[in-house]
Amino acid sequence: MTAPRPEPARLVVLVSGSGTNLQALIDAAADPAYGAQVVAVGADRHDIEGLRRAERRGIPTFVERVGDHPDRAAWDEALTRAVEAHRPDLVVLAGFMKLAGPAFLARFGGRTVxxxxxxxxxxxxxxxxxxxxxxxxxxxxxxxxxxxxxxxxxxxxxxxxxxxxxxxxxxxxxxxxxxxxxxxxxxxxxxxxxxxxxxxxxxxxxxxxxxx
The missing domain is CATH 3.40.50.170 (Formyl transferase, N-terminal domain)
Structure with a gap:
């Protein structure tokens, strides 16, 4: 009897621009043998092609802009909560042009690349x-x-x-x-x-x- 295939790892991908690396991950994940699926895409700005790539595939998206928060620490905490809501096994920064902060690293350190x-x-x-x-x-x-x-x-x-x-x-x-x-x-x-x-x-x- 063949053992059941394990559940694919859950990827949350963060982008800031065109999302070509994101697209490569989405395409790879279409093969069940890849072992991962992109469950959400986040960004630090609206109206970018990276978000549109996700939306065309029906992948949930979210945006956390630094300017929408009182300071960088509050943004870091909000980003952490937004990512955590999708229960990632791995977080991939794919052209994401912001540094991860203390709250984010405390939650996702060791599994963000x-x-x-x-x-x-x-x-x-x-x-x-x-x-x-x-x-x-x-x-x-x-x-x-x-x-x-x-x-x-x-x-x-x-x-x-x-x-x-x-x-x-x-x-x-x-x-x-x-x-x-x-x-x-x-x-x-x-x-x-x-x-x-x-x-x-x-x-x-x-x-x-x-x-x-």
Whole structure:
């Protein structure tokens, strides 16, 4: 007798823009073997394509704007409540342009991931591709990491290398990084959904889920 397939992991995805990484996750989750489903999409602004992508698939959405709250701490608490309402197993920051605050990390720390368009710990912050190009590295890439209180400093889940071409400008390099970043995100979020993982210092350790 075949064992029943486990329930898919519940993903809440947070976006701030066009949602191309979100779309990749939605498409991957259409396959039951992927092991995860996007149960809600949140944003820090209205009228963005990321929200429309979710709405076209019938996925619930919510918006928590910083300016709608008295201060950043109140926004952080409101975002935490909004995410918690959808009972996520994992939270994915997919182009979400806000730092997670103390309330959010207290609730979802250790199971929130984000990507960075550089090979961490090199070139943190908003200018990763530009900084890599200006420094003259021959290889850069993208990093998937577990979110902590720093800027692109959390334990590394996965990395992918992207060569820097002689004729690259920032836009061309960033586009190639984003393509590799998207594939890495889909692959490793799926792995985090299908397997058990623990964080040991700065190491992420995986093992198959107990199916008994």
């Amino acid at each position: 984000n990507t960075h368009p550089a090979l961490s710990p090199s070139f943190p912050g908003m200018r990763g591709p530009q900084d890599a190009l200006e420094y003259g590295v021959r290889i850069t890439g993208a990093t998937l990491f577990v979110v902590d209180a720093g800027v692109d400093t959390g334990p590394i889940v996965a990395q992918v290398a992207v060569p820097v071409e002689d004729d690259d400008d920032v836009e061309a390099l960033h586009e190639r990084i984003k393509t590799s970043e998207r594939a890495m995100l889909v692959e490793w979020v799926g792995k985090m959904a299908r397997e058990d993982f623990t964080i040991d210092g700065r190491r992420i350790r995986f093992q198959p889920k107990d199916q008994s």
